[in-house]
Amino acid sequence: MSNAHNIQETIxxxxxxxxxxxxxxxGNSGIGLATAKLFREHGARLIITGRxxxxxxQARSVLGDDVLAIQSDAGKLADIESLMQQTQKQFGQxxxxxxxxxxxxxxxxxxxxxxxxxxxxxxxxxxxxxxxxKALPLLTKNASIxxxxxxxxxxxxxxxSVYGACKAALRSLxxxxxxxxxxxxxxxxxxxxxxxxxxxxxRFGLPDEVQQAIKAEITHKSPIKRFGAPEEVAKxxxxxxxxxxxxxxxxEIVVDGGMSLx
Ligand SMILES: NC(=O)c1ccc[n+]([C@@H]2O[C@H](COP(=O)([O-])OP(=O)(O)OC[C@H]3O[C@@H](n4cnc5c(N)ncnc54)[C@H](OP(=O)(O)O)[C@@H]3O)[C@@H](O)[C@H]2O)c1
Numbered sequence: 001m002s003n004a005h006n007i008q009e010t011i012x013x014x015x016x017x018x019x020x021x022x023x024x025x026x027g028n029s030g031i032g033l034a035t036a037k038l039f040r041e042h043g044a045r046l047i048i049t050g051r052x053x054x055x056x057x058q059a060r061s062v063l064g065d066d067v068l069a070i071q072s073d074a075g076k077l078a079d080i081e082s083l084m085q086q087t088q089k090q091f092g093q094x095x096x097x098x099x100x101x102x103x104x105x106x107x108x109x110x111x112x113x114x115x116x117x118x119x120x121x122x123x124x125x126x127x128x129x130x131x132x133x134k135a136l137p138l139l140t141k142n143a144s145i146x147x148x149x150x151x152x153x154x155x156x157x158x159x160x161s162v163y164g165a166c167k168a169a170l171r172s173l174x175x176x177x178x179x180x181x182x183x184x185x186x187x188x189x190x191x192x193x194x195x196x197x198x199x200x201x202x203r204f205g206l207p208d209e210v211q212q213a214i215k216a217e218i219t220h221k222s223p224i225k226r227f228g229a230p231e232e233v234a235k236x237x238x239x240x241x242x243x244x245x246x247x248x249x250x251x252e253i254v255v256d257g258g259m260s261l262x
Pocket of ligand 1: 026027029031032049050051052053055072073074075101102103104123148149150151192193195196197198199200201
Protein backbone atom coordinates (compact mmCIF):
# COMPACT_ATOMS: atom_id res chain seq x y z
CA MET A 1 0.00 0.00 0.00
CA SER A 2 1.38 3.46 -0.90
CA ASN A 3 2.33 6.11 1.62
CA ALA A 4 -0.22 8.50 0.13
CA HIS A 5 -2.96 5.90 0.64
CA ASN A 6 -1.88 5.34 4.25
CA ILE A 7 -1.91 9.07 4.96
CA GLN A 8 -5.41 9.37 3.47
CA GLU A 9 -6.64 6.49 5.64
CA THR A 10 -5.09 8.09 8.75
CA ILE A 11 -6.77 11.42 8.00
CA UNK A 12 -10.12 9.63 7.60
CA UNK A 13 -9.82 7.95 10.99
CA UNK A 14 -8.95 11.31 12.57
CA UNK A 15 -12.09 12.88 11.12
CA UNK A 16 -14.90 12.96 13.64
CA UNK A 17 -17.90 13.48 11.35
CA UNK A 18 -17.20 11.21 8.39
CA UNK A 19 -20.43 10.11 6.72
CA UNK A 20 -22.56 12.52 8.75
CA UNK A 21 -24.86 15.23 7.41
CA UNK A 22 -25.03 18.54 9.25
CA UNK A 23 -27.39 21.49 8.87
CA UNK A 24 -26.03 24.79 10.18
CA UNK A 25 -28.38 27.78 10.32
CA UNK A 26 -26.55 31.07 9.95
CA GLY A 27 -23.71 29.16 8.26
CA ASN A 28 -22.73 32.07 6.01
CA SER A 29 -21.04 34.21 8.70
CA GLY A 30 -19.19 34.28 12.01
CA ILE A 31 -19.58 31.29 14.32
CA GLY A 32 -21.73 29.34 11.83
CA LEU A 33 -19.22 29.72 9.00
CA ALA A 34 -16.23 28.80 11.19
CA THR A 35 -18.14 25.71 12.33
CA ALA A 36 -19.08 24.80 8.76
CA LYS A 37 -15.37 24.90 7.82
CA LEU A 38 -14.39 22.71 10.78
CA PHE A 39 -17.24 20.21 10.21
CA ARG A 40 -16.16 20.00 6.58
CA GLU A 41 -12.55 19.27 7.57
CA HIS A 42 -13.97 16.47 9.69
CA GLY A 43 -15.76 14.89 6.76
CA ALA A 44 -19.37 16.11 7.16
CA ARG A 45 -21.80 16.76 4.33
CA LEU A 46 -23.23 20.24 4.82
CA ILE A 47 -26.31 22.36 4.42
CA ILE A 48 -25.92 26.00 5.44
CA THR A 49 -28.52 28.75 5.64
CA GLY A 50 -28.72 32.51 5.91
CA ARG A 51 -30.75 35.33 4.40
CA UNK A 52 -28.01 37.10 2.47
CA UNK A 53 -27.50 35.56 -0.98
CA UNK A 54 -24.05 37.08 -1.55
CA UNK A 55 -22.46 35.77 1.63
CA UNK A 56 -24.18 32.40 1.10
CA UNK A 57 -22.55 32.12 -2.33
CA GLN A 58 -19.17 33.24 -0.88
CA ALA A 59 -19.42 30.65 1.90
CA ARG A 60 -20.23 27.92 -0.63
CA SER A 61 -17.25 28.86 -2.76
CA VAL A 62 -15.01 28.46 0.30
CA LEU A 63 -16.68 25.28 1.60
CA GLY A 64 -17.13 23.43 -1.70
CA ASP A 65 -19.65 23.01 -4.52
CA ASP A 66 -21.31 20.01 -2.93
CA VAL A 67 -22.42 22.13 0.04
CA LEU A 68 -26.09 23.02 -0.11
CA ALA A 69 -26.41 26.76 0.61
CA ILE A 70 -30.05 27.69 1.08
CA GLN A 71 -31.49 31.16 1.46
CA SER A 72 -33.90 30.69 4.33
CA ASP A 73 -35.30 33.10 6.92
CA ALA A 74 -35.22 31.46 10.34
CA GLY A 75 -38.12 33.68 11.40
CA LYS A 76 -40.49 32.33 8.74
CA LEU A 77 -42.15 28.97 9.22
CA ALA A 78 -42.72 28.48 5.48
CA ASP A 79 -38.97 28.96 4.90
CA ILE A 80 -38.12 26.47 7.65
CA GLU A 81 -40.49 23.88 6.15
CA SER A 82 -39.08 24.40 2.67
CA LEU A 83 -35.52 24.11 4.08
CA MET A 84 -36.34 20.73 5.61
CA GLN A 85 -37.96 19.54 2.36
CA GLN A 86 -34.87 20.52 0.35
CA THR A 87 -32.61 18.86 2.94
CA GLN A 88 -34.64 15.66 2.80
CA LYS A 89 -34.63 15.65 -0.99
CA GLN A 90 -30.86 16.11 -1.20
CA PHE A 91 -29.61 14.10 1.78
CA GLY A 92 -32.56 12.05 3.12
CA GLN A 93 -31.72 12.56 6.78
CA UNK A 94 -29.76 14.65 9.25
CA UNK A 95 -27.21 13.60 11.88
CA UNK A 96 -26.35 17.07 13.19
CA UNK A 97 -28.47 20.19 13.54
CA UNK A 98 -26.69 23.38 14.60
CA UNK A 99 -29.35 25.97 15.45
CA UNK A 100 -27.15 29.03 15.32
CA UNK A 101 -28.82 31.83 13.32
CA UNK A 102 -29.49 34.85 15.44
CA UNK A 103 -29.58 38.62 15.69
CA UNK A 104 -28.76 41.00 18.52
CA UNK A 105 -29.94 44.55 18.93
CA UNK A 106 -28.88 46.68 21.85
CA UNK A 107 -31.09 49.32 23.46
CA UNK A 108 -31.77 50.63 26.96
CA UNK A 109 -34.90 48.96 28.34
CA UNK A 110 -37.17 52.02 28.05
CA UNK A 111 -36.21 52.56 24.39
CA UNK A 112 -36.77 49.00 23.11
CA UNK A 113 -39.30 49.26 20.27
CA UNK A 114 -42.02 46.74 19.52
CA UNK A 115 -40.30 46.04 16.20
CA UNK A 116 -36.98 45.22 17.89
CA UNK A 117 -38.79 43.03 20.42
CA UNK A 118 -40.67 41.15 17.69
CA UNK A 119 -37.59 40.73 15.46
CA UNK A 120 -35.46 39.20 18.21
CA UNK A 121 -38.22 36.98 19.63
CA UNK A 122 -39.13 35.81 16.11
CA UNK A 123 -35.62 34.99 14.92
CA UNK A 124 -33.77 34.11 18.14
CA UNK A 125 -36.47 32.13 19.94
CA UNK A 126 -39.42 31.23 17.71
CA UNK A 127 -37.12 30.51 14.75
CA UNK A 128 -34.90 28.19 16.79
CA UNK A 129 -37.92 26.46 18.34
CA UNK A 130 -39.53 25.64 14.99
CA UNK A 131 -36.25 24.80 13.27
CA UNK A 132 -35.81 22.01 15.82
CA UNK A 133 -39.46 20.93 15.59
CA LYS A 134 -39.51 20.79 11.77
CA ALA A 135 -36.12 19.03 11.61
CA LEU A 136 -37.19 16.25 13.98
CA PRO A 137 -38.59 13.88 11.31
CA LEU A 138 -35.23 14.03 9.52
CA LEU A 139 -33.04 13.43 12.55
CA THR A 140 -31.40 10.03 12.80
CA LYS A 141 -31.23 7.95 15.96
CA ASN A 142 -28.15 9.26 17.82
CA ALA A 143 -28.45 12.67 16.16
CA SER A 144 -26.98 15.70 17.91
CA ILE A 145 -28.68 19.09 18.13
CA UNK A 146 -26.63 22.11 19.20
CA UNK A 147 -28.16 25.47 20.00
CA UNK A 148 -26.19 28.72 20.22
CA UNK A 149 -27.25 30.55 23.35
CA UNK A 150 -25.19 33.34 24.97
CA UNK A 151 -23.70 34.21 28.35
CA UNK A 152 -26.30 37.02 28.45
CA UNK A 153 -28.76 34.26 29.42
CA UNK A 154 -27.22 34.01 32.87
CA UNK A 155 -25.49 37.38 33.40
CA UNK A 156 -27.27 40.65 33.77
CA UNK A 157 -26.36 42.45 30.52
CA UNK A 158 -27.51 46.07 30.37
CA UNK A 159 -29.14 47.04 27.05
CA UNK A 160 -29.67 43.40 26.06
CA SER A 161 -33.02 42.76 27.78
CA VAL A 162 -34.83 41.09 24.87
CA TYR A 163 -31.79 39.25 23.50
CA GLY A 164 -30.80 37.89 26.93
CA ALA A 165 -34.37 36.75 27.58
CA CYS A 166 -34.54 34.96 24.21
CA LYS A 167 -31.27 33.16 24.92
CA ALA A 168 -32.51 32.22 28.41
CA ALA A 169 -35.63 30.80 26.78
CA LEU A 170 -33.39 28.74 24.50
CA ARG A 171 -31.38 27.49 27.48
CA SER A 172 -34.63 26.35 29.10
CA LEU A 173 -35.77 24.71 25.86
CA UNK A 174 -32.52 22.74 25.65
CA UNK A 175 -33.15 21.33 29.14
CA UNK A 176 -36.76 20.40 28.36
CA UNK A 177 -35.91 18.84 25.00
CA UNK A 178 -32.93 17.12 26.56
CA UNK A 179 -35.46 14.98 28.38
CA UNK A 180 -38.10 14.84 25.63
CA UNK A 181 -35.74 13.72 22.89
CA UNK A 182 -33.22 11.44 24.58
CA UNK A 183 -35.72 8.56 24.45
CA UNK A 184 -35.28 8.65 20.67
CA UNK A 185 -31.48 8.71 21.09
CA UNK A 186 -31.28 12.39 20.13
CA UNK A 187 -28.99 14.56 22.27
CA UNK A 188 -29.50 18.32 22.47
CA UNK A 189 -27.00 20.70 24.07
CA UNK A 190 -26.16 24.38 23.98
CA UNK A 191 -23.04 26.44 23.40
CA UNK A 192 -22.96 29.72 25.28
CA UNK A 193 -20.45 32.12 23.73
CA UNK A 194 -19.10 35.19 25.43
CA UNK A 195 -17.78 38.05 23.28
CA UNK A 196 -16.68 36.57 19.97
CA UNK A 197 -15.21 38.63 17.12
CA UNK A 198 -17.87 38.27 14.42
CA UNK A 199 -19.88 40.71 12.28
CA UNK A 200 -22.71 40.63 14.85
CA UNK A 201 -21.33 43.71 16.65
CA UNK A 202 -21.60 45.76 13.46
CA ARG A 203 -25.26 44.77 13.28
CA PHE A 204 -26.20 46.10 16.73
CA GLY A 205 -27.63 49.24 15.16
CA LEU A 206 -25.16 51.48 17.03
CA PRO A 207 -22.91 54.29 15.71
CA ASP A 208 -19.34 53.20 14.93
CA GLU A 209 -17.73 55.14 17.80
CA VAL A 210 -20.17 53.61 20.32
CA GLN A 211 -19.40 50.14 18.93
CA GLN A 212 -15.66 50.73 19.29
CA ALA A 213 -16.12 51.98 22.87
CA ILE A 214 -18.19 48.87 23.76
CA LYS A 215 -15.54 46.59 22.25
CA ALA A 216 -12.75 48.34 24.20
CA GLU A 217 -14.74 48.08 27.44
CA ILE A 218 -15.46 44.36 26.89
CA THR A 219 -11.77 43.66 26.18
CA HIS A 220 -10.73 45.55 29.31
CA LYS A 221 -13.32 43.73 31.44
CA SER A 222 -12.62 40.26 30.03
CA PRO A 223 -10.51 38.02 32.32
CA ILE A 224 -8.63 36.76 29.24
CA LYS A 225 -8.29 40.34 27.87
CA ARG A 226 -9.49 39.60 24.37
CA PHE A 227 -12.48 38.62 22.25
CA GLY A 228 -12.82 34.97 21.32
CA ALA A 229 -12.40 33.79 17.75
CA PRO A 230 -15.33 32.05 16.00
CA GLU A 231 -12.99 29.07 15.48
CA GLU A 232 -12.78 28.65 19.27
CA VAL A 233 -16.56 28.25 19.42
CA ALA A 234 -16.50 25.89 16.43
CA LYS A 235 -14.28 23.48 18.39
CA UNK A 236 -16.96 23.22 21.09
CA UNK A 237 -19.59 22.65 18.38
CA UNK A 238 -17.47 19.83 16.92
CA UNK A 239 -17.22 18.21 20.35
CA UNK A 240 -20.99 18.35 20.88
CA UNK A 241 -21.71 17.20 17.31
CA UNK A 242 -19.43 14.18 17.53
CA UNK A 243 -19.63 10.96 19.52
CA UNK A 244 -16.96 12.40 21.85
CA UNK A 245 -19.84 13.97 23.79
CA UNK A 246 -22.06 10.86 23.74
CA UNK A 247 -23.00 11.10 27.46
CA UNK A 248 -23.72 14.86 27.50
CA UNK A 249 -27.42 15.73 27.37
CA UNK A 250 -29.28 19.01 27.92
CA UNK A 251 -26.14 20.82 29.00
CA GLU A 252 -24.47 24.07 27.99
CA ILE A 253 -20.79 24.63 27.24
CA VAL A 254 -19.65 28.15 28.05
CA VAL A 255 -16.98 29.55 25.69
CA ASP A 256 -16.28 32.99 27.09
CA GLY A 257 -12.69 33.42 28.36
CA GLY A 258 -14.06 33.56 31.90
CA MET A 259 -16.40 36.51 31.30
CA SER A 260 -19.42 34.95 33.01
CA LEU A 261 -17.36 34.32 36.18
CA UNK A 262 -17.27 38.06 36.90
N1 LIG B 1 -20.50 37.00 18.50
C1 LIG B 1 -20.81 36.98 19.78
O1 LIG B 1 -20.20 37.67 20.61
C2 LIG B 1 -21.92 36.08 20.26
C3 LIG B 1 -22.05 35.89 21.64
C4 LIG B 1 -23.08 35.08 22.10
C5 LIG B 1 -23.92 34.46 21.22
N2 LIG B 1 -23.79 34.66 19.88
C6 LIG B 1 -24.73 33.98 18.99
O2 LIG B 1 -24.02 33.30 18.00
C7 LIG B 1 -24.86 33.11 16.86
C8 LIG B 1 -24.09 33.46 15.60
O3 LIG B 1 -23.76 34.84 15.65
P1 LIG B 1 -22.36 35.41 15.14
O4 LIG B 1 -21.70 36.03 16.29
O5 LIG B 1 -21.65 34.41 14.33
O6 LIG B 1 -22.86 36.65 14.26
P2 LIG B 1 -23.05 36.86 12.68
O7 LIG B 1 -21.74 36.75 12.02
O8 LIG B 1 -23.83 38.11 12.57
O9 LIG B 1 -23.92 35.61 12.27
C9 LIG B 1 -25.29 35.56 12.46
C10 LIG B 1 -25.81 34.55 11.47
O10 LIG B 1 -27.23 34.38 11.63
C11 LIG B 1 -27.84 34.53 10.37
N3 LIG B 1 -29.18 35.04 10.54
C12 LIG B 1 -29.59 36.13 11.23
N4 LIG B 1 -30.91 36.27 11.13
C13 LIG B 1 -31.35 35.26 10.34
C14 LIG B 1 -32.61 34.86 9.87
N5 LIG B 1 -33.72 35.55 10.14
N6 LIG B 1 -32.70 33.76 9.09
C15 LIG B 1 -31.58 33.05 8.78
N7 LIG B 1 -30.36 33.39 9.20
C16 LIG B 1 -30.25 34.47 9.97
C17 LIG B 1 -26.95 35.49 9.60
O11 LIG B 1 -27.12 35.33 8.22
P3 LIG B 1 -27.87 36.48 7.31
O12 LIG B 1 -27.35 37.77 7.78
O13 LIG B 1 -27.54 36.11 5.92
O14 LIG B 1 -29.30 36.30 7.60
C18 LIG B 1 -25.59 35.00 10.03
O15 LIG B 1 -25.19 33.89 9.28
C19 LIG B 1 -26.10 33.96 17.11
O16 LIG B 1 -27.15 33.13 17.56
C20 LIG B 1 -25.67 34.89 18.22
O17 LIG B 1 -26.74 35.33 19.00
C21 LIG B 1 -22.80 35.46 19.38
